[in-house]
Amino acid sequence: MGKDVLPLAVLLFIILVAVTGNTAQSGLHLQDNLYSVGVDDPSLVGVIGSDSRFVIYEGSPVSLYQNRESFDVIIIRGDVFAPDTKKGRAAVKTLQRDYDSYINIIYSQQEDLFASYPLWIDVQNVKSELDFVATQSGSRVAAPARSSTPPVPEGPVIEIVPPSSEVGIPLEDLRQGLVESQGTDSQISRYTDMFGEESPFGTFKTPHQLSPPLPFDSIILIFVFIFPLYFTSQFFMMSIMNERLERRGEVLLSTPLRPWVIIAGKALPYCAGMVAITLILSLWVGESVSILLPIIPVILFFLASALIIGMISRSFKELSFISIFFSTVATSYLFFPTIFANVHIISLISPLTLVIFTIQGEAFTISQYFYSTALFFLTSIVLFYIGITNFREERLFSHARLLTRISDFIATGLSLRHPYLSIFIVTVLAIPFVFMVQMMLLVLFFNLPMPLSLILLIVSAAFVEEVAKSVGIFTLLSRKQKFLGWGRIIIISAVTAAAFLFGEKLLLLVTLSQITESVFGNILFLSLGVLWIPFLLHFVTVLIVAVSLRLKGTAGYVPGLIVASIVHCIYNLYFILGWFA
Amino acid sequence: MKARNVGLIMKKDLGGLLNEKTILLAILLQLFVAMFSSFLMVGLTTMYDPSALQKHSGVKYGIGYVGEDSGLRTYLENSHDFLVYDMELSPGIAALKERKLSAVVYIPDIPPDGDDPVKVTLYLLQNDIQAAIVNVKLKEAFLQYEEDLRELRSARLDILPISLEFPAGSGTDFYEFIYGLLIPLLLFMPAIISSALIIDLITEEYQQRTLETLLSTPMSITEVVWGKILACEVLVPIQAGAWLALLSLNGIRVENMLQILLQVASFSLVLILVGALVALYYRERSAAQFIFSTVVVVLMLLALTFPGNPLNLITLLATGTPVQAQWIVFSGVVMAAALLGILVSQYAKRSGKRHLTE
Numbered sequence: 001m002g003k004d005v006l007p008l009a010v011l012l013f014i015i016l017v018a019v020t021g022n023t024a025q026s027g028l029h030l031q032d033n034l035y036s037v038g039v040d041d042p043s044l045v046g047v048i049g050s051d052s053r054f055v056i057y058e059g060s061p062v063s064l065y066q067n068r069e070s071f072d073v074i075i076i077r078g079d080v081f082a083p084d085t086k087k088g089r090a091a092v093k094t095l096q097r098d099y100d101s102y103i104n105i106i107y108s109q110q111e112d113l114f115a116s117y118p119l120w121i122d123v124q125n126v127k128s129e130l131d132f133v134a135t136q137s138g139s140r141v142a143a144p145a146r147s148s149t150p151p152v153p154e155g156p157v158i159e160i161v162p163p164s165s166e167v168g169i170p171l172e173d174l175r176q177g178l179v180e181s182q183g184t185d186s187q188i189s190r191y192t193d194m195f196g197e198e199s200p201f202g203t204f205k206t207p208h209q210l211s212p213p214l215p216f217d218s219i220i221l222i223f224v225f226i227f228p229l230y231f232t233s234q235f236f237m238m239s240i241m242n243e244r245l246e247r248r249g250e251v252l253l254s255t256p257l258r259p260w261v262i263i264a265g266k267a268l269p270y271c272a273g274m275v276a277i278t279l280i281l282s283l284w285v286g287e288s289v290s291i292l293l294p295i296i297p298v299i300l301f302f303l304a305s306a307l308i309i310g311m312i313s314r315s316f317k318e319l320s321f322i323s324i325f326f327s328t329v330a331t332s333y334l335f336f337p338t339i340f341a342n343v344h345i346i347s348l349i350s351p352l353t354l355v356i357f358t359i360q361g362e363a364f365t366i367s368q369y370f371y372s373t374a375l376f377f378l379t380s381i382v383l384f385y386i387g388i389t390n391f392r393e394e395r396l397f398s399h400a401r402l403l404t405r406i407s408d409f410i411a412t413g414l415s416l417r418h419p420y421l422s423i424f425i426v427t428v429l430a431i432p433f434v435f436m437v438q439m440m441l442l443v444l445f446f447n448l449p450m451p452l453s454l455i456l457l458i459v460s461a462a463f464v465e466e467v468a469k470s471v472g473i474f475t476l477l478s479r480k481q482k483f484l485g486w487g488r489i490i491i492i493s494a495v496t497a498a499a500f501l502f503g504e505k506l507l508l509l510v511t512l513s514q515i516t517e518s519v520f521g522n523i524l525f526l527s528l529g530v531l532w533i534p535f536l537l538h539f540v541t542v543l544i545v546a547v548s549l550r551l552k553g554t555a556g557y558v559p560g561l562i563v564a565s566i567v568h569c570i571y572n573l574y575f576i577l578g579w580f581a
Numbered sequence: 582m583k584a585r586n587v588g589l590i591m592k593k594d595l596g597g598l599l600n601e602k603t604i605l606l607a608i609l610l611q612l613f614v615a616m617f618s619s620f621l622m623v624g625l626t627t628m629y630d631p632s633a634l635q636k637h638s639g640v641k642y643g644i645g646y647v648g649e650d651s652g653l654r655t656y657l658e659n660s661h662d663f664l665v666y667d668m669e670l671s672p673g674i675a676a677l678k679e680r681k682l683s684a685v686v687y688i689p690d691i692p693p694d695g696d697d698p699v700k701v702t703l704y705l706l707q708n709d710i711q712a713a714i715v716n717v718k719l720k721e722a723f724l725q726y727e728e729d730l731r732e733l734r735s736a737r738l739d740i741l742p743i744s745l746e747f748p749a750g751s752g753t754d755f756y757e758f759i760y761g762l763l764i765p766l767l768l769f770m771p772a773i774i775s776s777a778l779i780i781d782l783i784t785e786e787y788q789q790r791t792l793e794t795l796l797s798t799p800m801s802i803t804e805v806v807w808g809k810i811l812a813c814e815v816l817v818p819i820q821a822g823a824w825l826a827l828l829s830l831n832g833i834r835v836e837n838m839l840q841i842l843l844q845v846a847s848f849s850l851v852l853i854l855v856g857a858l859v860a861l862y863y864r865e866r867s868a869a870q871f872i873f874s875t876v877v878v879v880l881m882l883l884a885l886t887f888p889g890n891p892l893n894l895i896t897l898l899a900t901g902t903p904v905q906a907q908w909i910v911f912s913g914v915v916m917a918a919a920l921l922g923i924l925v926s927q928y929a930k931r932s933g934k935r936h937l938t939e
Contacts, residue, residue, distance in 0.1 A: 090756035150666035
């Protein structure tokens, strides 16, 4: 690292901690003075005065009413009026939230607490024995109720003692807890009241606290773990890039060291640093060291991607753009599923969900670990492999365009002497990435309204698969358009289709069994039933792209892909939704 | 400093950007962030919002009702979402485990107007998205029932709250999210991208040793640096303007666009100048980027603790809220930029001399 970074970094870090504390105290002032509110009763200032979003004006009812045009909301004799505009409605909504929390403060001060909080709910979670079996056919998890007679359980009925009607928590503790939970107003509650305050009594809640579980604090905590990893991988990226500046790396390459030794040597300090940071952080926040387990594949994935990004970018700006893009996409892949940590099994596609489990004090099973980290391990291995085979002079110091370089990188793995074998391997190696992208799509489309999400998923999943399958052929044909005669094109297409099917099947066997049993999984991994039908599909679609490439050269690639995706979609629609049947 | 030389450098760097086309990634990234964050907000809320769900499903969820008759029962029965079955506790739970019911409620024998609270036990399926949805729908019924119980016991309250009547029916909309978070964020991103860019542009000349070549021409280092700064600054209003246009196309009305662009351009310039200063000092990308990104986080958090910060102003301007402070803040930011500009020029001159003598 350059000159005197460390002292400044330490200084900045101290300032950062101080500023963060300060911000946490005073809150973020993003929406200050957004609404103007006119009130006729000065005591209302006590209700809304603490909300910095409101500018409060006092006036007589008559003057307020006459000037109502200039306010977003007015309150006259306890009645709230607002213009019927977006802003007016939003102001009313905000006011209502403030009023609710005011009411709760008043209520929690009542002498007779059970007059103001007469209803308490004890939420008991029951584990279902029928875990995702019900979704196999794409039907709903719980069968929709239709009949007027109560359902009769098929299995044995275990006798359950009716719960006692006692509250079991001292009155003053309840009051204390209610007062405290008022203070947990997070910034999120400004935008939606779906995630209300957490109950301080665990499963024991007022109706107001009955909200979907959002592990907000744990998600923030994970960020603390992931953030240093970004920076460290950035340094690794730069250290790879530095070897390419002014061909400095030539010295290294001229030594008898093998490329993998050089890369391992360069990556090791960064890897060790990341592990050390994670360990220190986990000790610091007082969590179990087992947090490291799910973070290791993430570290490897970051390092592998940093290696590739450092090797392909031609300039610093390109390095910045690609790495920012990569880290944003990776963050969303890692973080978004964790929001569902306590809600849905799909959250397990991110290793960070396991971190949340650890923080919440739950253990995770080996199969869960395997399920959520397998893709990260696999893609890291593939990326490292690509990086190592391409760690050569003509690749490192080339100044070709980005796409050409990527295709160069893949071409290294293709041998013109063994075209079939290499196509097979490239296609199999592409599959973990296909799964990752499709998982991302699944998460993205997961809770859009049902028909829309399904259609988007079908179209995009087909497109992603077509791109992945055509990678090998594209690289071959863009290098040597005439290399493949028509006969060879047919064989190559068949090999690609077979490889894709093989890889998909292999990966599915080891992971993802749970996801594939939902209706979404059916679409993504549909091509698994009878083998020859999907084989035919893959063969035909690859052939479409290959023929288009052979006829028009690289210009034929995109049209070929589009046609192939359309064919793929029609196939999916026919088989899943039974359209045209 | 000759304007022609500055212009040449600016053209060279912008040309390089266009040539590499990776700026497309930056634009794609902004689109992705916008899509993702609004999806996160809108999607999550839709998922848990009972009224939004009803549009898509006419499904009724089976609820096992165990214990005493109560007002809650009426609310559950009146809801379009539930079918209520009278059951015993044990078979009810067994049916829940087999997913033949969505929830079981147990009501004990406590008088509604008694001294003790009514303690209801609610059985839900663990780790199940449907349970979360049923949970939200049940919440409505519970809140109504709680209101009734409060009414019955209202004579016992000793502090009475001020009562307010709200107009009925204001559905969820994302006004504050769009104007108070998304728009400031979107308009802030071009500033971040440009200031990261200035570091790359400056450190690259040092690390690729192309600066010597540039300085052997009649060009001075101040001209080189300012050319780069202007190249980065020009990109900001273009990107921010594109965002505003896109938002308008989407039916999101943004007021005072010109003032917003001025605000964005002014605080971007400050960030770009800070970036340039850091880059000139370190002459090495990873150190400069690292220090700079920490500085940006500190500056941003610091700014956000004050009302009337540029992002707050953008929110107010975009919603058409009258703002008095905007020109004061604007001139303050421009003054800061001017000071930084002088500093950058001086420092560039000094480090240019040092660079040549080294």
